[in-house]
Amino acid sequence: MMTLPKFQFLAPETLKEAVELLDKHSDEAKVIAGGTDLLVSMKQKLFTPNYLIGLDKLKELKSTEFSDSEGLKLGAAVTIAEITSNKKIQEKFPVLALAAGKVATVTLRNKGTIGGNVLLDTRCYYYNQSFFWRKSLGYCMKKDGTICHVAPGSSSCRAIISTDIVPALITLNATVTFLSNSGERTIPLDEFYNEDGMEWRRIQPNEILVSVNIPNSPKGFKATYHKLRRRETIDYPMLGVAVSYVENANGEMENPRIVMTAIQSSPMEVPEASKLLEGKKPTQELIAQASELAYKIAKPLDLTNAPPLYRKKMVRVFVKRALEELAGF
Ligand SMILES: Cc1cc2nc3c(=O)[nH]c(=O)nc-3n(C[C@H](O)[C@H](O)[C@H](O)COP(=O)(O)OP(=O)(O)OC[C@H]3O[C@@H](n4cnc5c(N)ncnc54)[C@H](O)[C@@H]3O)c2cc1C
Ligand code: SF4
Numbered sequence: 043m044m045t046l047p048k049f050q051f052l053a054p055e056t057l058k059e060a061v062e063l064l065d066k067h068s069d070e071a072k073v074i075a076g077g078t079d080l081l082v083s084m085k086q087k088l089f090t091p092n093y094l095i096g097l098d099k100l101k102e103l104k105s106t107e108f109s110d111s112e113g114l115k116l117g118a119a120v121t122i123a124e125i126t127s128n129k130k131i132q133e134k135f136p137v138l139a140l141a142a143g144k145v146a147t148v149t150l151r152n153k154g155t156i157g158g159n160v161l162l163d164t165r166c167y168y169y170n171q172s173f174f175w176r177k178s179l180g181y182c183m184k185k186d187g188t189i190c191h192v193a194p195g196s197s198s199c200r201a202i203i204s205t206d207i208v209p210a211l212i213t214l215n216a217t218v219t220f221l222s223n224s225g226e227r228t229i230p231l232d233e234f235y236n237e238d239g240m241e242w243r244r245i246q247p248n249e250i251l252v253s254v255n256i257p258n259s260p261k262g263f264k265a266t267y268h269k270l271r272r273r274e275t276i277d278y279p280m281l282g283v284a285v286s287y288v289e290n291a292n293g294e295m296e297n298p299r300i301v302m303t304a305i306q307s308s309p310m311e312v313p314e315a316s317k318l319l320e321g322k323k324p325t326q327e328l329i330a331q332a333s334e335l336a337y338k339i340a341k342p343l344d345l346t347n348a349p350p351l352y353r354k355k356m357v358r359v360f361v362k363r364a365l366e367e368l369a370g371f
Contacts, residue, residue, distance in 0.1 A: 044085040044172055053096045057103070057221065060095060060250060065223040067093045068247040075119050076153035078146070079162055087173040088163075088185050103157070103252060108134070113257040118157030118250070122207070123148070125156060135256060137265035137284065141210035144269045147276045157251045160208060160218060160231070164201035164239045164307050165278060166192065166345040184240050192345045200343050201239030202304050206269060209284035209301040209309055213265045216256045220249040228255070232301075235308035242307045262289040262296075264368045268360045270304075272347070279304040280348045281356050283336075285364035287319065295319050300332070300361055305340050305353075312336045315361075324369035333362040 052071075054060035064071060071093035074080050083089050097103055103119035108130055116125070125131055125142040132139045145151055145159065168191040169176070169184050181187025184199045193200055212232045219228040231254075234244050245251070265286035271277035287298035298319040300312040315332035322328055337358035342350040 046081065046084050047087060047090040049084075049091055049094050051094050051096060053099055055099050057100050057250070057252070060097065060100060061221055061223055061248075063093075063095050064250060065248045067095075071095055073097065073250060075155040075158040076121065076150075078150045078154040079158060083163060083170075086171060086176075088169070097155075097157075097250075106131075110258070113255065116156050116254045116256070118160075118252055118254065119155050122151040122154045122156065122159065125207075126151065135214060135259070137210045137213060137267055137286070138207070138256070141207045141267040141269075141282075141284065144267065144279075144282075145206045146278075150276075156207065156254050159205045160211070160234075160254060161243060161245070161251060162203075162205045164199075164242050165204045166199075166201035166239065167347065168192065168345070169201055192343050199239030199307070200345065201242075201307060202342075202345060203235065203242060203307055203309060204278045204304055206267070206279055206282050206303065209282055209303045210265065210267050211254065211256070212301045212309055212311075213284045213286035213299050214256045214259065216254055218251060219253045219255060220245065221252045222246060222249040226252075232309070232311075237306060237308045239307040260288050262291075263287075264289055266364050266367050268364045268367075270348075270353070270356050270360060278346075280346050281305065281342075281353050281360060283357070283360040283364050285361065285368060287368065293323050294321055295324060296321070298332075300336055300364075302336070302340065302357065304346070305342050305357070310340065312339060312361075314339070324365065324371075326366075326371065329362055329365040329369065329371075332365060333358045336361040 072091040074094045097119045103117040105117045107115040122142045190196050216231045267284045270281040282303035284301045287295040298316050302310045315335040340357040342353040
């Protein structure tokens with residue numbers, strides 16, 4: 043049986059108190075929201091914090107605020123279940139509700155939060171294992187060891203970003219707001235990640251994610267999310283593709299975006315495909331060309347339970363399907 047390491051649970055009553063606690067203990071503490079990812083990792087001894095700082099009592103982080111000028115401000119501790127079932131989110135940001143509905147299972151969505159999803163650890167077949175399993179293999183660079191079993195010649199970790207919601211949020215131009223003792227900062231979500239499996243997020247140890255902010259979508263905005271997984275439930279993505287564009291009055295595509303998850307350590311965009319599609323009406327030929335461009339740049343490695351070549355081939359299939367769905371083909 044895998045047991046949790048010992049820790050002290052701190053339950054701040056206010057955001058101010060939470061920030062102070064995190065500042066005081068940042069080297070030895072982790073913030074816990076739903077705990078659906080963190081607690082599993084702690085049982086696997088990937089993290090052994092002395093303190094867990096719970097967000098459950100912080101009402102400020104659980105609010106869902108809509109405004110005509112600002113769009114949607116989602117508190118970081120809003121659950122994924124709330125996002126999937128909120129009628130206004132379904133109506134105004136359907137791609138967000140769609141991607142959220144593909145996360146894990148109902149029970150995990152009931153506890154898991156949007157903040158935890160944005161900050162989700164990168165995953166790898168050789169890392170998300172029990173302590174015993176990892177020890178028998180000599181550990182790896184991301185935790186306790188020095189080598190990479192996936193790319194032995196690599197000097198950096200290639201563990202993959204595995205969140206379903208982030209690609210959809212990027213198509214929606216979301217920003218994220220953090221709070222620490224030094225104040226508040228907001229950055230675009232598409233600038234938040236690094237291409238490094240160990241340092242994939244631009245967050246300081248004393249920062250709390252307080253909100254995910256989504257501007258109102260322009261008229262004609264269309265987006266969808268397609269997910270590849272073994273079973274239609276519980277499984278993390280082996281590939282996720284969010285696609286969006288604004289359809290103008292002439293039926294042409296403006297600001298087309300393709301954002302993929304589970305390919306590399308950060309969300310992967312396909313700028314060449316965006317350039318190709320910009321200002322044109324969708325056709326089967328154009329879609330095939332854009333899908334081919336995505337296929338070419340995607341280079342998944344062997345770190346999920348599906349062969350990398352299969353995942354690469356599915357990039358072409360999924361980008362094509364997603365674009366065809368938006369075009370109504
Ligand atoms: C079996 C299983 C299947 C899963 N399948 C999927 C899937 O298909 N798709 C998917 O996207 N995810 C999946 N997950 C992962 C997880 O359930 C979700 O990503 C969920 O949204 C994580 O949210 P949480 O609140 O539980 O995060 P937690 O586990 O509480 O936290 C995750 C990380 O974020 C940090 N954190 C959380 N909130 C804050 C905050 N406000 N400020 C600072 N740091 C914070 C924590 O310190 C931790 O590092 C799965 C998990 C399991 C166990
Ligand atoms: S990619 Fe390499 S270093 Fe990173 S978690 Fe996997 S085996 Fe470890």
